[in-house]
Amino acid sequence: MLKYTLKRLVNAVVVLFIITTATWFLMQLLPGSPIQNAEKLTAEQEAQVGEQYNLDKPLPVQYALYMTGLVRGDLGNSYLYGGTPVTSIILDRLPVSMFLGTQAIVVGLVVGLFLGIVGALKQNSIWDSGAAFLAVLGVSVPDFVLAPLAQYWLGLKLGIFPIAFFESWWHSVLPSLVLSTVVAAVIATFTRTEMLEVLGQDYVTLAKAKGLSKLAVVLKHVLRNSMIPLVTIMLPLTAALVTGVLIVETVFSIPGLGEQFVRSIFEKDFPIIMGTTILFSVFFVASYLLQDILYGLIDPRIRVAGNRE
Amino acid sequence: MAIRRVRPGKVLVGTQLSRRDFLKISGTGLAGAALLGTAGCGSVFEGGGGGGGTMKTDTLNINLTAEVPDLNSVTTTDSVSFNVLTNLMEGFYRLDQNQKPIPAAAEGVEISSDELTYTFTLRDGIQWSNGDPVTSQDFKYAWLRVLNPETAATYAYIISTFVKGADEYNTDKAGPEAVAIETPDDKTLSVELISKSPFFLQLTSFATYFPQQQEFVEKMGDEYARDGDSLLYNGPYTMTAGSTGGGSTVVLQKNEKYWDKANVAVKTINGRIVKDNDTAINLYEGGELALTGLTGDSVKQFKDDPDFFRTVEPFTVYGRLNQKVPGLDNLNIRKALMIGFDREALTDQILQDGSVPAYGFVPPAISPGHGDQTFREANGDLVPKDVDSARALWEKGVEEVGEEPKLTMLFGDDSTGRDVATYMKDQYKTNLGADLDVEIVTFDAALDRVDAEDYEINYSFGWIGDYDDPMTFMDLYLSDSPFNNSFFENAEYDRLIEEAQTTSDLQLRMQNMLKAERILIEQAGTVPVFYNAVSGLIKPYFKGYTPHPFGGDDYKYAKIEGKS
Numbered sequence: 062m063l064k065y066t067l068k069r070l071v072n073a074v075v076v077l078f079i080i081t082t083a084t085w086f087l088m089q090l091l092p093g094s095p096i097q098n099a100e101k102l103t104a105e106q107e108a109q110v111g112e113q114y115n116l117d118k119p120l121p122v123q124y125a126l127y128m129t130g131l132v133r134g135d136l137g138n139s140y141l142y143g144g145t146p147v148t149s150i151i152l153d154r155l156p157v158s159m160f161l162g163t164q165a166i167v168v169g170l171v172v173g174l175f176l177g178i179v180g181a182l183k184q185n186s187i188w189d190s191g192a193a194f195l196a197v198l199g200v201s202v203p204d205f206v207l208a209p210l211a212q213y214w215l216g217l218k219l220g221i222f223p224i225a226f227f228e229s230w231w232h233s234v235l236p237s238l239v240l241s242t243v244v245a246a247v248i249a250t251f252t253r254t255e256m257l258e259v260l261g262q263d264y265v266t267l268a269k270a271k272g273l274s275k276l277a278v279v280l281k282h283v284l285r286n287s288m289i290p291l292v293t294i295m296l297p298l299t300a301a302l303v304t305g306v307l308i309v310e311t312v313f314s315i316p317g318l319g320e321q322f323v324r325s326i327f328e329k330d331f332p333i334i335m336g337t338t339i340l341f342s343v344f345f346v347a348s349y350l351l352q353d354i355l356y357g358l359i360d361p362r363i364r365v366a367g368n369r370e
Numbered sequence: 371m372a373i374r375r376v377r378p379g380k381v382l383v384g385t386q387l388s389r390r391d392f393l394k395i396s397g398t399g400l401a402g403a404a405l406l407g408t409a410g411c412g413s414v415f416e417g418g419g420g421g422g423g424t425m426k427t428d429t430l431n432i433n434l435t436a437e438v439p440d441l442n443s444v445t446t447t448d449s450v451s452f453n454v455l456t457n458l459m460e461g462f463y464r465l466d467q468n469q470k471p472i473p474a475a476a477e478g479v480e481i482s483s484d485e486l487t488y489t490f491t492l493r494d495g496i497q498w499s500n501g502d503p504v505t506s507q508d509f510k511y512a513w514l515r516v517l518n519p520e521t522a523a524t525y526a527y528i529i530s531t532f533v534k535g536a537d538e539y540n541t542d543k544a545g546p547e548a549v550a551i552e553t554p555d556d557k558t559l560s561v562e563l564i565s566k567s568p569f570f571l572q573l574t575s576f577a578t579y580f581p582q583q584q585e586f587v588e589k590m591g592d593e594y595a596r597d598g599d600s601l602l603y604n605g606p607y608t609m610t611a612g613s614t615g616g617g618s619t620v621v622l623q624k625n626e627k628y629w630d631k632a633n634v635a636v637k638t639i640n641g642r643i644v645k646d647n648d649t650a651i652n653l654y655e656g657g658e659l660a661l662t663g664l665t666g667d668s669v670k671q672f673k674d675d676p677d678f679f680r681t682v683e684p685f686t687v688y689g690r691l692n693q694k695v696p697g698l699d700n701l702n703i704r705k706a707l708m709i710g711f712d713r714e715a716l717t718d719q720i721l722q723d724g725s726v727p728a729y730g731f732v733p734p735a736i737s738p739g740h741g742d743q744t745f746r747e748a749n750g751d752l753v754p755k756d757v758d759s760a761r762a763l764w765e766k767g768v769e770e771v772g773e774e775p776k777l778t779m780l781f782g783d784d785s786t787g788r789d790v791a792t793y794m795k796d797q798y799k800t801n802l803g804a805d806l807d808v809e810i811v812t813f814d815a816a817l818d819r820v821d822a823e824d825y826e827i828n829y830s831f832g833w834i835g836d837y838d839d840p841m842t843f844m845d846l847y848l849s850d851s852p853f854n855n856s857f858f859e860n861a862e863y864d865r866l867i868e869e870a871q872t873t874s875d876l877q878l879r880m881q882n883m884l885k886a887e888r889i890l891i892e893q894a895g896t897v898p899v900f901y902n903a904v905s906g907l908i909k910p911y912f913k914g915y916t917p918h919p920f921g922g923d924d925y926k927y928a929k930i931e932g933k934s
Binding site for chain 1: 542
């Protein structure tokens with residue numbers, strides 16, 4: 062098991078290195094200058110300013126400089142924000158995005174499970190159709206449509222929620238709800254399918270035959286066994302949330318990472334683009350690593366396969 | 371002001387993203403945000419900023435449109451920072467509500483008879499927010515810091531173009547002692563200019579000319595101007611919350627040490643950061659913002675609203691015809707292209723953002739001109755409006771060239787780029803019978819190609835004036851100007867402008883520039899397209915809103931009246 066974990070860990074570092082390098086070089090292909098106000102500078106002035114940011118050095122040298130900084134944990138300073146360190150900008154905003162995302166996942170999980178269970182137990186009833194309708198709506202209405210609509214109607218017109226900003230927990234409710242729709246919809250559909258399959262299994266019939274109450278059968282046997290594959294879809298779901306976070310943070314004026322990331326690309330603030338990409342990659346790679354290790358723990362077959370090599 | 375990339379139909383008031391721009395980016399589905407794990411609750415919320423939802427009667431909530439990039443007056447360049455800094459600091463002069471420079475940190479100025487030396491005397495008793503006196507050395511220190519090549523200030527040219535010896539220091543050809551700034555005592559600063567610059571007093575109100583206290587700046591080091599505590603203030607407001615790059619509200623509180631505090635009416639300004647224009651409109655309608663800009667389609671939607679306002683900026687969007695390209699070296703071809711499209715239909719039906727058709731190069735917002743007239747009024751509309759006359763010119767040109775030139779128009783793909791491209795192609799087809807090709811690349815790629823003179827025809831960019839004088843536009847077409855990337859060369863134009871730059875006769879100076887603009891259009895050296903406008907909504911209770919076209923929004927003159 063230790064060997065397996067170590068091997069996965071080395072893999073993760075290699076993946077991170079490749080992502081970092083690829084992003085760094087791709088970024089250099091962006092047209093335009095990262096220098097502010099470059100449109101109004103003569104070529105000579107622009108070159109002089111570039112010197113201060115090492116932009117005059119050959120690309121391999123710039124790359125080497127960046128990577129040595131990175132190894133020391135230095136993500137550099139923002140071009141756009143008057144040399145503010147990238148780490149302080151990211152650390153400022155990370156908790157906000159994490160809070161919003163976590164809340165959305167929790168809400169989505171609860172709502173999705175509920176809809177899924179109702180759909181499976183009351184198959185083909187009006188409840189089932191209702192849950193299915195909500196699920197289809199949740200998957201097919203994108204956040205960039207839902208967020209402005211929710212803001213306009215629930216925020217401005219009905220005045221139930223704040224229109225925007227992030228000043229109290231109450232402010233976070235509407236954005237979280239918007240974000241959670243995709244999660245809820247996917248989990249609902251998934252839970253329903255899995256549960257229907259498990260409900261048809263022999264051991265469920267056996268449990269029923271033993272005279273267990275309906276609730277006990279659902280909780281102990283059906284739900285538990287339907288949940289295992291759910292672990293697999295949580296990760297892609299989290300990834301799907303990311304695009305949502307970019308939009309929801311902008312629409313609701315929430316000072317998170319997603320919104321900042323978009324701006325840094327427009328402004329070609331290379332250090333911020335790099336810092337955020339590295340952070341996102343670490344998050345993804347770490348999740349996959351965790352997932353692989355968890356699988357190894359849950360399912361001995363995977364672990365054995367890993368050990369054989 | 372300058373971060374506002376010079377693009378047609380682009381964001382007004384700051385660097386707000388249009389929803390379409392936004393979708394382009396988010397659609398690429400870039401890597402993910404950290405969403406799992408536990409976040410410290412409570413601490414993630416802003417806690418009401420300085421005002422929360424509804425506004426008190428001594429508080430104004432305005433939309434900053436983006437995080438504040440840089441509050442260091444020496445290096446800052448963008449409109450958001452300018453909108454904040456204008457209220458925190460003050461130069462020798464400040465612009466009044468009619469955009470005229472009035473004494474501010476200086477009580478007055480003495481101008482030498484050759485109008486080359488300006489001697490400013492500081493007002494008695496003016497203080498920084500920590501109680502230290504503001505001295506003439508604070509100005510000299512800041513100006514030299516701008517020019518120091520190591521500072522890499524991108525606005526250095528706004529000093530180095532005018533102050534004697536400044537360019538030499540800025541380009542590392544001489545030391546700081548070469549710069550002609552003298553401070554004989556704490557109250558006096560005299561500066562010698564390269565040539566007569568009747569707009570120099572106005573320049574001293576520009577952020578790059580603000581003072582900084584050496585002791586404080588050095589104490590703060592890299593942390594200088596990152597947040598409210600790492601700045602010293604000499605203007606009407608101090609900053610009590612917010613930081614550069616930070617996403618939370620920027621709170622400005624009336625500066626009790628300000629010399630003219632009796633005339634500052636609004637106690638608190640909350641600069642909210644709302645990037646999405648539709649969100650800003652919702653917040654405005656919900657009463658949470660007193661002022662917001664409008665972009666793209668929303669201009670059309672609100673143009674009859676009683677709260678609607680529009681200001682035409684000192685900003686001309688113009689076409690470039692690369693005269694190194696066969697065909698475009700022909701005067702009649704160029705003239706046909708200049709005349710042969712309907713500008714009114716372009717602004718009213720394609721752009722629909724309040725922009726004004728341009729028939730001259732210098733925009734109407736530049737106020738100096740001939741006598742009471744602005745420059746634009748004095749020269750009138752120079753581009754002929756008879757679109758049909760263009761066909762004869764085109765045919766004549768084609769005959770002179772020998773064959774119909776195969777020309778390609780390069781466009782930047784911003785929110786209106788494609789629509790404008792289709793429109794121009796169609797106009798030339800209809801009005802000239804000419805079949806031009808269209809090439810659309812990203813906005814920045816187009817900018818790079820125009821800079822590198824690797825294009826034939828381009829209509830994507832303009833120029834925002836830096837100071838209130840026609841020269842900020844007219845020197846662009848000198849044959850050796852780095853911004854003249856269409857190879858326009860005219861000896862008479864050069865002579866007129868160079869004479870205007872050095873003469874002490876202000877009448878002659880203006881006459882030369884008027885004459886030069888007529889030559890520029892007669893030679894179809896440039897193709898004026900439209901003058902950019904800013905539109906927005908402002909609550910009726912917000913009086914005295916004073917945006918400076920060559921600076922930032924000034925809340926010193928703001929008042930709240932009739933708000934319950």
